[in-house]
Amino acid sequence: MMKLIEYLQGRSGTCLLLGFAIETICIIALVIFVLFLLANDRKNRMTALMLEQMQETFQLEGERYRIATELSQDIIFEYRIGEDKMVNTEKYRELFGGDPVVLKFTENCGKRQDKVHPDDWGIYLEYCRELREGKCIIETEFRAKNRLGEFIWCQAMGKTIYDEERKPLRVIGKIVNIDIQKKELEALEYKATRDPLTNVYNREVTIKKIEKFITGNKNNRHMMMFIDFDDFKLINDNYGHLIGDKILIYVIGKIKSVFSEGEIIGRIGGDEFAVFAGNIVDINEVLHKADTLRCAMETTYFDKGNAIPISGSIGIAIYPEDGLHYEQLMERADNALYRAKEQGKNNFMLYSPVI
Template identity: 55%
Template sequence: MIESEFRIKDIKNDYVWCHTRGKTIYDDNKRAIRVIGKIVNIDLHKKELQTLEYKAKRDPLTGVYNKSATKDLIDHYIQKHSDTKHIFMIVDIDDFKSINDKFGHLQGDKILSFVINQVKMIFSSGEIIGRIGGDEFAVFIGDISNKETVFIKADLLQRALRSVYREEEYEISVSGSIGVSLYPRDGKNYNQLLNCADKALYDVKDQGKDGFKLFT
């Protein structure tokens, strides 16, 4: 029995997924003389599966990776690139609870999406951005060349967070606090890097917020 999945071009020149199943017919001398079977268009089924897989990894509000996917992706990246240095940053939007209390959770959700979009614009698709808590998200940057890059990236992130959200009668100033940890110095996996970055984050909060600190 032969069974496989593949893509072919349809009459509109679009690729579609197909599934084929068949078997080889042999003559009395055990020589293959033909193959019989059928090809079924499974493109809709494939797209539904891809959509489900995408949604399973994404935060529904912001579109970035959810907590589970963020952890898995970072751990997987570290395993494949264990001999280079990486940056892990945890970000907390300053006074987000006050924003929710004053303007409502719906407006708070809009501001959270706005802030994360600001962050997405300054990083490439190769970097991992994920929402790991209510107003907390992580940024992971792989294969950094030197320590100066750490400060450049953290400063770039802080500048992106320091913004103003505008909508009709609203004009809300936003900032964020950032804790930074380094692989392999501060940890060998997601949980260890998160723990160190989280400690640095709370130091920033204690010192007045709207800044970043490298774990020491």
């Protein structure tokens, strides 16, 4: 009996110990689970906070982008290649007066021909092609009509975005109104190439333009005229250089009226001018032009009651018979001019080897 009691007591102690151990394990597990839940909750709250911060950042960046595009004078655009859709900012409507969103942008490119300057139409077609093909970097300049119907200079720049397989997706870029800068540059270039008194080409530019024209048209005949006012030194001596300058301006206007815009007129020095006409048909055409010019220069300038008679003499050389470049042609035209003055001035003369 005693042995049984001892046995049961031993078993009971073991059970108690086992029960205590199980209870302890459960408590520990519960604590771990609670800590896990707390940690997970903290993580979720941190994740939610991070997502909220990211959303605020995205909203802030979007607002910054919106404000930047509104303040910018440039037109920001996105061309979606797969849709052939052009999306511009509202600045497009302000500058050009059309809808900022253009469907079938490159497909209907030809319908915008009246909106692009005729001289720049080929450039604009190339611009549309580069957009459609997704060229990596796009940069070009062309003139387009603004909402007032005036042609203005624009600069278009874009960069293409590709997918992982290097397939072009869209082009992000901008269109900048560079009309003021372009016209200022053109004015500076004009000033740099012109004689300040008469507004015709200066000597250096005249030579370059004639040489360039000859280089590009070697197989045709061209005409060089060398013009000198008769007795212009006497006019300066008798009436002063100020009156002489006024007479130069007056007569050069008459010379311009004889020739078309495509012909080169330049001041070589003092009262000497050169006129170069390309692609002449025959000598009779040259002689007729020379006589028309002589008649235009034979005039009278009136100043403060003074009637000042004016006339000029002309020497003519023909490419390629008389010379193959500017210096040769000018030398032969100068020889012909000397002969014309010898024969009484107010005259013109074709170069001849017997001169």
